[in-house]
Amino acid sequence: MIYSLCLLLILIGLYGVVVSRQTLKIVVSILLMNHGVHLLLLLIGYREAGNPPIVDPGTSIASFASGAVDPLPQALVLTAIVIGLGVLALMVALCVRLYERYGTFDVTEIRRLRG
Amino acid sequence: MMTIDVQTLIPLFVAVPLGVSLLVQLVARRQHVLAEVLTITTLLLLTLMSCYTIGQSGIYHLGGWPTPIGIDMRLDALATLLLLIVSVVGLAVSLYSVDYMRRFTASSHFYSLFLLMVTGMNGVILAGDLFNLYVFLEVAAIASYSLVAFGCAHEELEASFKYIVLGSLSSALILTGVALVYGITGTLNLTHIATRIAAEGMNTPLLLAFGLFICGFSFKAALVPFHAWLPDAHPSAPAPVSAMLSGVLIKAIGIYVLARLAFNVFGVTSNELSLLRWLGLLSMVAGGLLAVGQKDIKRLFAYSSISQVGFMVLGLGLGTPLGLVGGLYHLVNHALFKPLLFLNAGAIEYATGTRDLKQLGGLNRQLPVTAATSMVGSMSIAGIPPFSGFWSKLIIVLACIESGFYLFATVAVLVSIVTLAYQLKVQRMAFFAALPKALEGIRREPPMMALAMILLAIGSIALSFAVLTGLSDPWLIGAAQQTLTAGIFGG
């Protein structure tokens, strides 16, 4: 059930990319889509009524493995967020440069390449 | 010569270009000559290292952690083949860009980004872990987005924006596939995923993950209908970047990963491969037909890349050993002559200032090295014997007939004729036509650019001898094909 909500977020982001007329709105929609994918990745590691995956001095490894939420997707999502940050910075820089060149944020007017 | 254990070499393929890229940023900010020297030395070193790994294989455990827990990097014959291609083409392109990038004032950033792209590609080729594959894929992709926009002219920014939006979409699809595979198999290591899938069979969620991977990596490989970014990105980028993108990037992060996942990890049957075959057919036809009407040289070559990638995917999608040999041989051929053609187009643009075929002509006498190497490249890509392109296309057609797909074989032959048509168009209009008044006094291409083009042309001619070692088992390519046909548990 909750995975379908992640899918909904991804689809909303995809809709935003397809429909948006401004470059910055396209950037925000891609961000939204990335959020949906990260949420999906994170929720796959979830365990019902699980403990946070931190090992205290008193915990044994066996009880940790059987009771805690999976920590690997959390590390994966951290990396994916940082990658998304890099791509976001590059996209925003491109939008700024596009504005300086074409004078507009409107995607339908930035169409010199055709054929 | 001291024997270096291949185990120590494997992480260096990724660490060395990354380290030198950062060094160029630190040390050679203003001194362009130092940046050029560092880049060329690094790529020479990488070429020597990849030559050393021929015939060897191994698995490197990062951090000493054993396989199910840790991150692996695996080297086998297919990885060796692609590492060799990346290094050789990278070396030629970096030699070329010494002269070409002189007119940009921030050329040390170019070399830094270039080395970052090589790092990403090497990381994807050597990855033994699904998430590491994604991370290095993103490194290479981000470097290529920046390189396409490098000159900051109108078309470059627009093309880069289109490329980055479509690239981010495809990366999101790939990450969704990774999430699904992790959720079903519980591991990210390619070998373990392969054994789990072999044990439990392909169920519907895995089929969905495989479909997502095909969509995502077809974006990176520019298969039709996912090709929309390529005809804008490759012509607008500076010529060495176009050569690198079209020659190695779409193969190393597109076709290589598709082949790896399809054959070594998922272990697909002929049903799922039929999707690859049809995608290849569509790309061949659409790319070829769209290329005929182009007036811009680089845009024509970009559509031609789409068409040739269709050939490769058709060969890979056949699944038979002969088909795999054909697909891989065409991959290696294209990786040598497409960068050559793009470097030629760059030399033409450098000398004459225009890429429009209608304004060019008579360059046979004005740019002799460009003309000669362009003739070699065009004959090879058009499939004229005895050049290497003829052999790889012949193998693909024979493999289609051998598997009983007569429709695919006929279409492949027809598209080869179309390829010949547009290559002859370029040759006629750019090189053999009468010299227009405006182009009388252009100077010849600088020596470094000529050296790079001659290097690639010699490599292309040398490849046509590779088939002499046996049609179904050429040197290096046969070994790579065997790792793919070894099937699951190899991945």
Next chain:
Amino acid sequence: MSATRKLRDHGTGMGMTVKTVTRWLKGPILLFGIYLVFYGHITPGGGFGGGVVIASAFILITLASGEATGLGIFGKGWASRLDSVGLLMFLVLGWLGTWWAGGYFFENFISTPKAAHYTLFSGGLLPMANIALGLKVASALFLVFTVLTAFHIAEQKPDSSEGHEEQHQEDDS
């Protein structure tokens, strides 16, 4: 890419309240970021999260007191150099793992005695890698923010593309 970049200073930033609160808070925020980086091997956090918090302290200073003040504390050249140095440190730390016989890249060659588990000076290679990463992420994020907001192209080029202009200049010389 020959455009010169001029610093765009909108004045002295925001109002008195914001400046005062920033003066109180920049220390604790920076300290919190450093804590996240240093304790990254025991508590959640590590190089990425800690680096972002450190960068946000500098971004807060820039937003509150103006771009000139922010760049005066952490200049563009310094940020760029620290960026590369951070990642080079990370690579060198990883490469050090290969010096031991049978060593691998990123192998944790400093072993922690049992008594020192769960304390600050444990975990071998990890805290040093966290520090290098925190340095890189903080300087990279601050650099991205500064370049995107505080600089703009001084001369607007005419409508033709810049690459062709540079090529014509080269033909004349």
